[in-house]
Amino acid sequence: MKLHTCLRRSAIAIAAFAALQAAAQTREVVLATWGGTWGKAIAEQAIAPFEKATGVKVKVISGVSLANIQMISAQRASPKIDLVMATSQDAVTAYDDGLLATLDPKEIPVLATLPASGLRRDASGAVKFAGMWVYPYGIVYRTDKVKTEIKCWKDLWRPDLRNKVGVSSPKYMNGYFLLMANKLAGGTEADVKPGLDLVKTMGQNLVAVVDDSAGQQRLLAQQEVWVVPMVSSPAYKMIDEGVPAKFTIPCEGAPAGMDVIALVKNGPNAADARKFIDFYLSPETIANVTRELKITPVNRNAKITPEHAKYTLADAEFQKLVVFDEQATAAGRGKWQDAWDREIAPLTRR
Numbered sequence: 213m214k215l216h217t218c219l220r221r222s223a224i225a226i227a228a229f230a231a232l233q234a235a236a237q238t239r240e241v242v243l244a245t246w247g248g249t250w251g252k253a254i255a256e257q258a259i260a261p262f263e264k265a266t267g268v269k270v271k272v273i274s275g276v277s278l279a280n281i282q283m284i285s286a287q288r289a290s291p292k293i294d295l296v297m298a299t300s301q302d303a304v305t306a307y308d309d310g311l312l313a314t315l316d317p318k319e320i321p322v323l324a325t326l327p328a329s330g331l332r333r334d335a336s337g338a339v340k341f342a343g344m345w346v347y348p349y350g351i352v353y354r355t356d357k358v359k360t361e362i363k364c365w366k367d368l369w370r371p372d373l374r375n376k377v378g379v380s381s382p383k384y385m386n387g388y389f390l391l392m393a394n395k396l397a398g399g400t401e402a403d404v405k406p407g408l409d410l411v412k413t414m415g416q417n418l419v420a421v422v423d424d425s426a427g428q429q430r431l432l433a434q435q436e437v438w439v440v441p442m443v444s445s446p447a448y449k450m451i452d453e454g455v456p457a458k459f460t461i462p463c464e465g466a467p468a469g470m471d472v473i474a475l476v477k478n479g480p481n482a483a484d485a486r487k488f489i490d491f492y493l494s495p496e497t498i499a500n501v502t503r504e505l506k507i508t509p510v511n512r513n514a515k516i517t518p519e520h521a522k523y524t525l526a527d528a529e530f531q532k533l534v535v536f537d538e539q540a541t542a543a544g545r546g547k548w549q550d551a552w553d554r555e556i557a558p559l560t561r562r
Contacts, residue, residue: 247274253504294479330510341474343510384423401540
């Protein structure tokens with residue numbers, strides 16, 4: 213009888229130990245992020261090292277930013293996703309909709325090392341989400357055609373650029389071109405009329421409105437425009453492919469898109485999800501990811517190789533980045549586009 217009891221207890225202990233081991237082996241966080249080149253870099257340079265270091269598996273759901281936010285919204289009653297990577301604009305909307313949890317620097321120490329511009333906070337000061345990288349919206353110009361270097365936004369109005377300037381409407385990159393023109397003219401996100409009026413004065417300089425990076429690359433490559441504001445990543449890609457051009461951060465500063473990582477509210481694996489954020493945003497990991505993507509990390513402690521530096525902002529340029537009110541931008545872009553279509557689009561009709 214004693215032997216039977218002992219064996220039974222041993223069996224129970226072994227089963228319990230096996231169950232604990234299985235639980236440990238199945239620790240998992242679910243991350244919604246991009247696919248393609250972006251997803252590949254994140255998987256190879258961040259997810260694989262994290263899994264090796266912690267034993268926590270990362271399940272990836274691939275999709276574009278807005279689609280992933282919509283998926284989280286659909287799961288609101290019973291979230292299955294722990295983390296989401298998104299554009300800051302989409303993350304603002306998600307946070308305001310109650311889909312995201314705040315981030316505590318005490319639980320995620322790396323947050324304390326990020327610049328203020330890399331953290332978005334709510335009215336109480338709590339961190340809504342954290343920036344991973346930025347992609348500045350500057351000016352690209354053909355160095356074989358433009359004889360006098362372009363250094364500032366105001367240079368787009370120069371007489372030597374007649375019929376050679378392309379710009380973007382408010383539907384592209386959060387309306388950054390209009391917002392920068394508006395800033396030069398003394399306007400605010402609440403009133404973009406000064407910016408619209410200033411764009412009108414471009415007159416014959418303005419030859420095209422193009423709202424996608426492929427179109428911007430094509431116009432520059434075919435010399436239909438000599439100058440166009442655009443995002444750094446496609447600009448550098450075009451330059452690497454042989455187009456004689458230069459990307460510059462204007463003297464008045466440049467707005468920048470920022471992609472962020474956020475914690476889903478009531479996600480099933482919050483503790484391990486926080487560990488992933490801390491690992492992912494660390495100087496070493498984010499340097500490796502952004503090196504693959506040829507983009508600027510938000511964490512300024514990231515070690516940048518000489519090759520990577522060709523595609524990133526130096527600290528002085530990073531300090532010149534302009535941040536616009538994302539909530540005001542999201543609320544106003546529809547009206548701005550309507551005004552643009554009425555007042556600016558006709559200027560390109562020759």
